[in-house]
Amino acid sequence: MMKRLGSALGMGLAAVALVLPGLGLDGVGAADAPGVQVTTVRYGPFTLPPAGKGGDVDHTNVVLPDAAKPCEDCFITRAEPDLVYDDGTPANLDTGLMLHHALLFNTGVPDTTCGADSFFGRLGERFLASGNERTVKRYPDGYGYHLGRDPVTGVFHIMNHSDVTKTVWFTFKVNWVPASTPGVRAVTPLWLDENNCRDSEYNAPAGPTSQHWTWTSTVSGRIISGGGHVHTGGVRTVLTNLTTGQHICTSWAGYGHKPAYGGEIESMSYCAWDTLGVVHKGDTLDLQTDYNAAEPVPGAMGIMLMALYQTDDLTGSTPAPPDASGAVMPPSAGGSPSRGGASHHGHH
Ligand SMILES: [Cu+2]
Known part of the structure; x- marks a missing residue:
């Protein structure tokens, strides 16, 4: 074999x-x-x-x-x-x-x-x-x-x-x-990516940085779930509707709780609620990716894969509580990467 x-x-x-x-x-x-x-x-x-x-x-x-x-x-x-x-x-x-x-x-x-x-x-x-x-x-x-x-x-x-x-x-x-x-109800995946349609990679410098990617929505509806992806050294991804100012989801990276991961990234928190956020066709969505690594992170990624329920009924329901939308950092998040994000393992 x-x-x-x-x-x-x-x-x-x-x-x-x-x-x-x-x-x-x-x-x-x-x-x-x-x-x-x-x-x-x-x-x-x-x-x-x-x-x-x-x-x-x-x-x-x-x-x-x-x-x-x-x-x-x-x-x-x-x-x-x-x-x-x-x-x-x-x-x-x-x-x-x-x-x-x-x-x-x-x-x-x-x-x-x-x-x-x-x-x-x-x-x-x-x-x-x-x-x-x-x-x-x-x-x-x-x-x-x-x-x-x-x-x-x-x-x-x-x-x-x-x-x-x-x-x-x-x-x-x-x-x-x-x-x-x-x-x-059928959902539509929304793939949001700091280097979308390419290899998804960018170079994150050492220290605290925020990368942004915006997308003008071609669809209307309610975002109901989703989470992010970063590499070791990443802190979180944040999705915001810039047009309305509404925070939709923050997905937090976690380190140091699970031995099998050797101090590299081991979790990203996940958002889920009947209405995390509302999107109208033409609205601008902003993906923010935060890193804070001791050394530069080549080939860093910042991605969110969200699920949208397409509908014109945008009145929404109960607002998402902070623990459903990641507005507060969950217990799984935080901790420090073992090697500052620039190790070979940490590349992804
Ligand atoms: Cu990756």
């Missing part, structure tokens, strides 16, 4: 994608609501020689066309990512493995913030993603992401910093209901 990851962007690999079927009663998800099914979808195997011998596929995106889907004609309501070994145990920095990123594209739907004039835009709608911090995505009750019958494309970047070859899988444990389920 010695397989080197391809080095060419856009190269399709023959990695096998498996769906582990129907674990509807395994606890976590089954409690959600009647009819909720839980499917773990597994991508790989990725067999990675040590870094420097092919396992260090830096700046490489492995593209898997026709990647496994957790369900078809369905609404995804929750998705829990992980990177694991053959036996299912987590693969993380304490054993040398790091998930740079995994992204899933729905090829049947154009992306809302990235047009088809770019490589990533042509792949379709970015609807699920994960960095090494492995944030669980979820929508408030009554909302879901609709996945139809179009193929899904996966993009993966995984690194092996250990000195031996390792085989790992990327997994998403997905809660879903059939599309025929009455009353589920």
Whole structure:
């Protein structure tokens, strides 16, 4: 099973994608609501020689066309990512493995913030993603992401910093209901990115910095959930409607609570509420990304993937409490990165 990851962007690999079927009663998800099914979808195997011998596929995106889907004609309501070994145990920095990123594209739907004039835009709608911090995505009750019958494309970047070859899988444990389920409201993913439609990277200088990216909304509705992604040294991402002045979501980075992460970024807090914020077509959304690293962070990222319920009924409901919108720092956040954000591990 010695397989080197391809080095060419856009190269399709023959990695096998498996769906582990129907674990509807395994606890976590089954409690959600009647009819909720839980499917773990597994991508790989990725067999990675040590870094420097092919396992260090830096700046490489492995593209898997026709990647496994957790369900078809369905609404995804929750998705829990992980990177694991053959036996299912987590693969993380304490054993040398790091998930740079995994992204899933729905090829049947154009992306809302990235047009088809770019490589990533042509792949379709970015609807699920994960960095090494492995944030669980979820929508408030009554909302879901609709996945139809179009193929899904996966993009993966995984690194092996250990000195031996390792085989790992990327997994998403997905809660879903059939599309025929009455009353589920379909959400539109909004991908907000300091370097959108490109490689998402920028260089963050040492010390406290704020990077901004703005987007003029092409859609109207209520933002109901979402979270951010930064690299080690990142503090938070903040989404604001500049036109109305409304704070929508702050996603906070956490360090130093989980030994498996070796002091690198281990969590990003997640916002979820029936109305985190209101967006009108033509409004300007501002993505702010804060870093505070002891050394410069090359290839830094600042991304938020939000879920929007498109509607013209913008009257809204109960305002989001501070702990739902990240207006206050949660207990999971804060702490100090072990190496100031400039280490090789910390690159992503
Ligand atoms: Cu990243």
